[in-house]
Structure formats: structure tokens, C-alpha cells
Amino acid sequence: MTARESTSTVARPLRMEVSGLQSLVAALWTAGYRVLGPTVGEGAIVYGEVRTIADLPAGYTDEQDAGHYRLRQRDDGALFGYNVGPHSLKRFLLPPRERLFTTIRTGKQLAVEPEPVPTEKLAFLGAKACELAALLTQDRVFSSDQHPDVQYLARRRGMFLVGVSCTKAGGSCFCTSMGTGPKVESGADLALTEVVTASEHYFLVEIKTAAGADLASQLPLRPATIDEQRQAELRIADAATQMGRHLSTVGLKELLARSTDSPHWDEVASRCLSCANCTLACPTCFCNTVEDVTDLAGDHSERWRRWDSCFHDDFSYLHGGSVRASVKSRYRQWLTHKLSTWIDQFGTSGCVGCGRCITFCPVGIDLTAECAALQARTT
Amino acid sequence: MKGRVRPKLAVWKFASCDGCQLSLLDCEDELLQLAELVQFANFVEASSKVQRGPYAVSLVEGSITTAHDRERIQAVRADSAVVITIGACATSGGIQALRNGADVAEFTRHVYAHPEYISTLRDSTPISAHIKVDYELFGCPINKQQLVEVISAFLHGRKPRIYSHSVCVDCKLRGTPCLTVTRGIPCLGPVTHAGCEALCPSYGRGCFGCYGPKESSNPASLMQHLSTHLGQPDVALSRLLRSFTAEAPPFASARKPYEPAT
Numbered sequence: 347m348t349a350r351e352s353t354s355t356v357a358r359p360l361r362m363e364v365s366g367l368q369s370l371v372a373a374l375w376t377a378g379y380r381v382l383g384p385t386v387g388e389g390a391i392v393y394g395e396v397r398t399i400a401d402l403p404a405g406y407t408d409e410q411d412a413g414h415y416r417l418r419q420r421d422d423g424a425l426f427g428y429n430v431g432p433h434s435l436k437r438f439l440l441p442p443r444e445r446l447f448t449t450i451r452t453g454k455q456l457a458v459e460p461e462p463v464p465t466e467k468l469a470f471l472g473a474k475a476c477e478l479a480a481l482l483t484q485d486r487v488f489s490s491d492q493h494p495d496v497q498y499l500a501r502r503r504g505m506f507l508v509g510v511s512c513t514k515a516g517g518s519c520f521c522t523s524m525g526t527g528p529k530v531e532s533g534a535d536l537a538l539t540e541v542v543t544a545s546e547h548y549f550l551v552e553i554k555t556a557a558g559a560d561l562a563s564q565l566p567l568r569p570a571t572i573d574e575q576r577q578a579e580l581r582i583a584d585a586a587t588q589m590g591r592h593l594s595t596v597g598l599k600e601l602l603a604r605s606t607d608s609p610h611w612d613e614v615a616s617r618c619l620s621c622a623n624c625t626l627a628c629p630t631c632f633c634n635t636v637e638d639v640t641d642l643a644g645d646h647s648e649r650w651r652r653w654d655s656c657f658h659d660d661f662s663y664l665h666g667g668s669v670r671a672s673v674k675s676r677y678r679q680w681l682t683h684k685l686s687t688w689i690d691q692f693g694t695s696g697c698v699g700c701g702r703c704i705t706f707c708p709v710g711i712d713l714t715a716e717c718a719a720l721q722a723r724t725t
Numbered sequence: 726m727k728g729r730v731r732p733k734l735a736v737w738k739f740a741s742c743d744g745c746q747l748s749l750l751d752c753e754d755e756l757l758q759l760a761e762l763v764q765f766a767n768f769v770e771a772s773s774k775v776q777r778g779p780y781a782v783s784l785v786e787g788s789i790t791t792a793h794d795r796e797r798i799q800a801v802r803a804d805s806a807v808v809i810t811i812g813a814c815a816t817s818g819g820i821q822a823l824r825n826g827a828d829v830a831e832f833t834r835h836v837y838a839h840p841e842y843i844s845t846l847r848d849s850t851p852i853s854a855h856i857k858v859d860y861e862l863f864g865c866p867i868n869k870q871q872l873v874e875v876i877s878a879f880l881h882g883r884k885p886r887i888y889s890h891s892v893c894v895d896c897k898l899r900g901t902p903c904l905t906v907t908r909g910i911p912c913l914g915p916v917t918h919a920g921c922e923a924l925c926p927s928y929g930r931g932c933f934g935c936y937g938p939k940e941s942s943n944p945a946s947l948m949q950h951l952s953t954h955l956g957q958p959d960v961a962l963s964r965l966l967r968s969f970t971a972e973a974p975p976f977a978s979a980r981k982p983y984e985p986a987t
């Protein structure tokens with residue numbers, strides 16, 4: 347991942363016109379990338395192919411709260427004026443279903459055909475700061491020395507990332523609590539900030555990697571003025587004040603570790619549907635299961651992996667039964683893993699404060715509120 | 726499998742619409758291969774020839790609604806090594822279980838020209854209320870791929886790849902943005918057993934719950950949320966849980982607070 351390492355020279359931010367963004371998209375396609383970015387689809391802003399900037403959600407935004415997401419219009423024509431939607435980069439790096447190998451039986455012979463390593467080069471336009479933080483969190487899971495994930499790493503290695511700092515925060519956002527946003531500091535090759543004023547619409551561009559510098563050299567950019575930089579900073583600072591949610595992380599790891607018997611878990615379990623939406627929407631949850639498929643004759647079998655969740659009964663099935671048979675124990679596992687044991691395992695929190703689990707819980711269960719309730723019980 | 730005696734498979738019909746059995750006929754691509762691996766000892770949708778038991782596997786469609794059927798299912802059990810019930814009727818009593826708790830005699834008077842010919846039990850009950858069932862396959866109708874999967878798993882002595890989780894999981898795998906969250910559409914997906922690959926939500930329609938309750942289903946919480954946050958009126962909520970799997974116990978009890986007072 348050499349191209350991803352930060353460039354040592356901190357270049358001065360540049361100014362890019364909207365037409366320059368079109369050049370950026372075109373340059374990525376020309377360089378052999380499949381460019382994915384925000385598009386309007388099925389009532390939400392989701393990742394889709396971006397051929398031209400006309401595919402971007404110009405003038406769209408979202409309204410989010412616990413169990414609530416609505417696509418809305420905004421009147422300034424901003425291209426990135428929304429917060430994270432139902433999809434995350436996880437969909438592309440760790441696809442929901444993926445074949446791992448195929449076994450063919452001919453007579454008494456078994457032939458195992460491994461799955462080809464993915465070669466497609468993906469570029470993401472418009473990854474927000476929490477999204478990039480989530481990617482780094484998943485990297486730690488899938489690139490461990492003992493168990494590197496070949497498929498994940500092949501996709502990851504070839505990626506190009508154009509981050510966009512948030513200039514508005516949503517009702518479920520709390521990246522400031524987790525120290526992951528709203529500004530794109532790292533994790534991207536290029537970091538953009540969109541500025542829309544009464545008379546102007548432009549981007550502030552920061553080069554973060556050598557690959558980013560390479561691409562930027564092909565674009566019509568000029569050094570940004572102090573005022574242009576200030577305009578961008580103001581908008582990011584504004585977003586930081588708009589966080590719809592807050593999580594107090596002080597002592598949280600320890601609190602969760604000693605709260606296994608809290609009566610609060612029963613209370614959450616009375617509301618929780620164990621539907622798994624939170625874990626599947628979460629950009630860092632990595633759990634998957636493997637399963638075998640055979641044809642009727644048993645001559646052809648395939649091993650697949652698919653997304654799984656600790657909210658499933660089968661997930662903790664050991665000899666004789668499920669270790670987490672109750673919904674209470676499953677919710678506790680989710681919250682405790684995300685915010686406590688993840689730190690023991692990977693050295694960071696498993697939560698980046700994107701708010702997806704809050705927005706996409708069909709009954710609006712909010713992990714920040716559940717943590718606050720646990721904190722209130724013990725103080 | 727070649728050279729061995731092919732296991733006998735029988736399909737039995739109780740109170741039902743035949744839709745689930747037809748899923749078996751629908752397995753066009755797999756049917757010929759299946760016929761090489763098993764003997765269709767009783768499958769009247771395909772052939773009126775019935776071979777005698779015992780049967781290795783019996784697929785049972787339909788619910789128990791008559792005294793005669795109540796006896797017949799005992800004979801099926803006695804003659805079958807493995808009993809697999811298929812579909813909403815066989816696993817929960819089906820849409821016909823809406824009569825449970827109502828005045829059946831009055832229904833009969835309204836529906837039939839000669840109600841005196843009708844001999845029926847008061848309730849429509851799932852097969853598992855009468856005999857030991859080895860495996861249940863849900864849905865109205867069942868998913869034919871799941872049926873092939875269960876038969877295939879049986880033939881190879883492995884666990885069937887059937888999930889007990891929510892329909893939501895399939896929405897997430899497909900990438901369908903949640904209808905309830907993004908459009909305020911009431912959906913039973915979070916409390917319903919997977920199997921349809923989130924078919925209805927993928928067409929913008931909330932889940933009807935035709936696969937019945939998922940494992941650890943919590944419809945009471947969902948109803949409460951749909952009522953207080955989505956402003957769904959009581960009548961809509963009680964109807965939501967009054968369809969193909971209305972009498973599955975978690976659904977039947979969760980709709981009680983929203984039923985019109987009688």
C-alpha cells in the first residue's frame with residue numbers, strides 16, 4: 347500500500363472548479379478505475395457508478411434520525427450536501443455474498459478450483475471522513491499478519507479514494523465524539539471540501555498521497571487563496587457543531603466490560619427485534635459465515651461466504667445450542683464488541699460515529715442513548 | 726447414488742391451495758435430476774399412481790381442518806421416516822386459520838349454498854400440533870430453491886442451508902434501502918423468517934409476513950413503533966398481522982392490543 351502512504355510535503359490546498367471535478371472523474375476512468383460515488387437510488391443516496399458529474403446527487407440531501415431517513419431537496423445545488431446513506435464501502439470490499447472456491451467430483455477424484463483474485467480497480471468519490479475511518483478499521487481486521495484476507499486485500503490495494511469533508515452533519519451523526527470527522531484528515535488520496543456561496547461553487551482540494559498528487563497533476567487546479575481556505579474551514583467547523591448525537595467515551599470501555607449483568611440489557615431486549623439491520627448497515631462490522639452449496643447429484647459444490655451478524659441465533663451455535671440464545675445477550679455482544687472489546691482486539695473503537703445503526707434500526711434503537719442509560723445507571 | 730434403491734418421496738395435501746406442491750413441479754431444471762435420485766411414490770399433481778409406503782420423506786402441505794384429516798396425518802407420520810411440512814398452511818394453519826376463534830357455523834352459512842354438507846373442525850391448525858415434524862419449510866408459497874435445497878441436503882446427509890433470521894438481512898444483502906426507514910412504509914420484515922430473499926421490499930412493498938415469525942420474533946415492539954412513530958392506526962396494525970400466518974403464536978398475540986373490541 348505504498349501509494350497510500352502520506353506524502354511528506356504538505357502541499358498548499360488547491361482550488362478546483364465544478365468542471366474540474368468532471369475532469370477528475372474522467373481521469374479516473376481513463377486510468378482504468380471503475381468510479382463509484384453518491385447517486386440517488388430507491389429513496390436514498392447510495393453508491394453507484396459515476397460516469398459524469400451529472401450522476402451525482404446535485405441539490406439532494408438527507409434527513410436522519412433514529413429509525414428515520416428521508417431524501418430531501420436543498421436549494422443550493424451542492425453535490426455532496428448529504429450525510430452517509432444506507433450503503434458503505436463494506437459492500438464493495440467485503441461483498442454481501444462471495445464464492446471462495448468450487449469443488450468438482452469426477453468419479454473418485456475431487457478437484458478444487460480456487461476463486462480468481464479480484465482485479466477490478468475501484469475508485470470512490472465522495473467518501474466522508476467516518477467512511478474512511480471505517481475503512482481503516484476494517485483494514486485492521488482483514489490485514490492481520492496471521493489471517494490476511496486475500497480477496498479483501500486485493501480489492502483494497504487497487505483502490506483510489508477521493509474523500510469529501512462534511513459541511514453539514516445529520517441527526518444521527520456523532521463523528522466528533524469518535525474523533526473521526528467531519529474533516530477528511532487521512533485515509534484518502536485526495537480530500538475535497540465543497541464550497542457553495544451566493545456567487546460561487548468550487549472545491550478545495552488537498553493532496554494526501556503520491557497517487558493523489560499524480561492525479562491532481564492532470565487536473566485544472568490553482569492554489570487556493572486564504573479566503574477560499576477559510577470558507578472551507580468555516581463550513582467544516584459548522585458541521586462539527588451540528589452533530590445530532592453525542593457519545594461520551596470516557597470510561598466507556600471499562601463500563602461496558604463490567605456491565606454484563608446490568609438490568610438495562612433486558613430493557614433494550616424488550617425493544618430490540620434482533621433483525622440485524624444495525625450490524626449489516628454498520629461499515630465496520632465484519633462478521634461473515636461460510637456455507638457449502640451442492641447440486642442434487644453432489645458432483646459440484648461451492649463454498650460461499652455471506653454477511654452474518656451476532657444478532658443471529660446460529661451465529662453463536664456451538665455443540666448443542668446457541669451460546670447467545672437471548673436477544674439481551676446478543677444486543678450486549680454488539681454494543682460491548684463495538685465499544686469495548688474491539689479496543690482490546692484491534693486497538694481502536696469499532697465505532698466511527700456514522701450513525702447508520704441508529705438511522706437504520708427499524709425501531710430506532712440508538713446506541714448513544716443506550717450507552718448514556720448504562721452510564722446513568724452506574725453514576 | 727447410482728445402483729442404490731432410490732428413496733421414496735411422497736407429497737401429501739391437507740387444507741391448502743396446492744401452491745406449495747406446485748413449487749415442486751416448478752423446479753423444471755432440477756425435476757428430472759431429482760427423479761433419478763428419488764422415487765416419486767405419491768405426487769398426485771404429477772401422477773395419479775400412488776405407491777405404498779413406507780416413505781423415506783413425506784412432504785406435507787396444508788393444515789388440519791377436518792376430523793378425517795386429523796386421522797390421515799397420523800397415518801402419514803406412521804408411514805414416513807422423515808416428515809417435512811411445507812408452507813404457511815402446514816406450519817401455522819394458513820390464511821384459513823383466520824376463522825379460529827370466530828363463529829365457524831356462521832361463516833359456513835354465508836359461504837356455502839348447502840352448509841349442511843360441511844363437516845369441519847372449529848380451528849385450522851398446523852401439522853406440528855398433531856404429529857412430530859422433522860423439518861418445517863415456511864412461505865406462502867414456499868421458495869422452490871429452498872425445497873430443492875432441503876431435499877438435496879437430505880440426500881447428502883448434510884444440514885440444509887435455510888436461515889432463521891429476519892427478512893431484513895436479505896434486504897441488506899440485496900442493498901435495498903429499508904422501506905420503513907426511508908419511506909415510512911410498514912413492513913413485517915424485521916419479525917419475519919427469511920426465505921423469500923426480501924421479494925416484496927425489493928418491489929417497494931412492505932413484507933406481509935408470509936414466512937411467519939423469525940427465530941426470537943418480537944412483533945410487539947415493532948407494532949408499538951409503527952403505532953407511535955409511524956402513526957399507523959390500530960386497524961391497520963391488526964390487519965398487518967392477520968394474513969397468511971395469522972395464527973402463528975407471536976403474531977396472534979402481538980395483534981391483540983390492536984384488535985377492534987368485539
Ligand code: SF4
Pocket residue numbers: 624627628629630631684696697698699700701702703704713
Ligand atoms: S456502530 Fe453505528 S455509529 Fe458506530 S460505526 Fe457502526 S453503524 Fe456507525
Ligand code: SF4
Pocket residue numbers: 625630631632633654655656657679680681683684
Ligand atoms: S458487533 Fe457483532 S456483527 Fe459486528 S463485528 Fe462484532 S460480533 Fe460481528
Ligand code: SF4
Pocket residue numbers: 617618619620621622623624625657706707708709710711
Ligand atoms: S438494535 Fe435495532 S437494528 Fe439492531 S437488531 Fe435490534 S432492532 Fe434490529
Ligand code: SF4
Pocket residue numbers: 623708892893894896897901902903904905906912913914915923926931932
Ligand atoms: S424494508 Fe422491511 S424487510 Fe427490508 S430492511 Fe426494512 S423493515 Fe426489514
